[in-house]
Amino acid sequence: MDEAWQNWMRRALALAQRAWGDTHPNPLVGALIVENDRVVAEGWHERAGGPHAEINALRALGRPPRKGASLVVTLEPCSTQGRTGACTEAILKAGGIARVIAGATDLSRAHAGNGFDVLRTGGIDVVTGVLAGECADLNLIFNHWAAHSRTFVALKTASTLDGRIATRAGQSRWITGPEARADVMRWRRYFPAIASSAVSVMADDARLTSRCADGAAEWCPAARFVFDRSLRLAEAIAKGRKLRVFEDAFAGRTTVVSSNAMEHSAQAAVLRRHGAALLFLPTENDSVFFETFKRHCADTGLTGVWVEGGAKFLGAWLRARTADYLFHYTAPVVMGDAQALPAFEGKECPSLADATVLHEVRRTSLGNDTLTRGRF
Ligand SMILES: NC(=O)c1ccc[n+]([C@@H]2O[C@H](COP(=O)([O-])OP(=O)(O)OC[C@H]3O[C@@H](n4cnc5c(N)ncnc54)[C@H](OP(=O)(O)O)[C@@H]3O)[C@@H](O)[C@H]2O)c1
Ligand SMILES: [Zn+2]
Incomplete structure (x- = not known):
């Protein structure tokens, strides 16, 4: 050529x-x-x-x-x-x-x-x-959108070499270095929507925006989603906890995603009273839950969602097999503690044939860290 x-x-x-x-x-x-x-x-x-x-x-x-x-x-x-x-x-x-x-x-x-x-x-x-x-x-x-008319969902995690995202006490800041964290900000900027779990948003008071070191203004995607099936956010908010996704200049773009069972609950009423937008999805199983979410995104013109979260949330996405792509940052660090939080939890993997294999894999060095990304 x-x-x-x-x-x-x-x-x-x-x-x-x-x-x-x-x-x-x-x-x-x-x-x-x-x-x-x-x-x-x-x-x-x-x-x-x-x-x-x-x-x-x-x-x-x-x-x-x-x-x-x-x-x-x-x-x-x-x-x-x-x-x-x-x-x-x-x-x-x-x-x-x-x-x-x-x-x-x-x-x-x-x-x-x-x-x-x-x-x-x-x-x-x-x-x-x-x-x-x-x-x-x-x-x-x-x-993905052009070929399938479907929303592209990418999971992001950052772990030690032995696959841990937080210590058993929940300490997770920072496993990866500044270059990897800057790269996360760059990829967040690429997506029209960002999602995370209630537990992770509360643990880190996550903003689900992109902040770059180059002095550019904080950027918020068109939509932010906080997954909270049991609406545990309600209790914290009723007690006066101020979370940035509901308080910042982009609060109007935040939607709490929950299950149908919670639609008429007291917790939903609390969140509504505090001005939160709520989206209720069926929960017979996680596949239906996440599939319905993807359909909601497609119907509202959101072509891609960047999903960050802890062990349970990303584990559920992995088990449900409804995500399309993985961004996995790893730091050259080993916790060596089986009780530390893993990147993905809950999937029984009886044989190697049951493991999830990535395709079209790309690797990038970011300081001492590595980004491995690929298609599920
Ligand atoms: N290193 C990283 O990349 C990274 C990123 C994010 C967070 N973290 C750390 O991870 C820790 C939190 O991890 P975690 O495992 O405790 O929590 P998690 O996996 O982040 O979140 C669990 C939450 O997700 C909700 N959820 C909604 N739909 C779900 C579904 N279908 N399946 C499972 N959960 C669903 C759960 O609601 P219900 O319980 O009501 O079902 C619960 O609120 C924190 O320490 C945080 O700092 C690390
Ligand atoms: Zn043209």
Whole structure:
């Protein structure tokens, strides 16, 4: 594969990431226009409803591309009229572009290779699959949504090498170092929703927002969910406990997720009186519970949820087999205490064949820590 193509694609990937977390339900996309082996214009997709990356690159050029120009783009150009016109149409109309160098295929049924066909039929040379793995990895949420019309749920945990997230007394701050914690903030920023459990939110007074060291303002996702089947939060709040998810500037985005059995309870009344939004889901079993939650997210346009929690909560997700992805940070630390809290609790694993295996695994070094992530 041409090395120059890869270098241009790397640049396009960097451009795409400028809109990190801002494009839902659309993908992150970056594009370049190259003339005589020189990059002459750049563009990226900034937000849903705004122009696509290819259009922004063409606009940035400000004139028709020279004959023989190449367009480099991280994702297959769209070939259908959405909120904006089809990019394939704009590329053909611009004239001059002789070659399109693309990264990943758009998995939506309406596209899925169709964009490439339209361009080829229009006489453009199309090269596909340049840094395809990197380009696809950029859009974990969008790809899942495009292929399955389902919300992408990612679990996050941070543990010692022996898989412990807190001491037996509950001390958990901090197992991982500053680089890993900054990386968590970056990934939180990627998701349109963040969820955690009542126990974890109370233990850490978690904000479920993203705070970056670069001085950027605290960022809150469109939705925050606190899972609390038995509404134990009510007692704490009635006693005057102030939790940041209900008190901060984004309190209106917090919803407590509970079970149907609690809908008419005294605890629900307490939470309602304190202004909390409540969502009741059936609980015959965890699979139904979590599946219904995912459907609720899809129905309300939330394409991805970042889920943090302790042993019981993440263990329940794992057992229910309804999560799609795992982010597991590990620190080179060993507790060596079988009573310390594990990352996942409660799953009987009679044989290795019953263990959960991750696919498409990626590993990143973060200071002394490691992020291992992959698909369930
Ligand atoms: N290192 C890390 O990455 C990390 C992250 C978060 C928390 N932590 C630590 O983990 C500890 C808390 O862990 P934990 O195991 O005690 O609590 P947990 O697993 O975080 O949470 C249990 C809570 O989840 C609720 N929940 C809702 N739906 C559930 C379901 N389907 N299945 C199970 N639980 C459900 C439970 O409600 P019901 O009881 O009413 O069912 C309960 O409030 C804290 O020390 C915290 O600091 C570590
Ligand atoms: Zn487009």
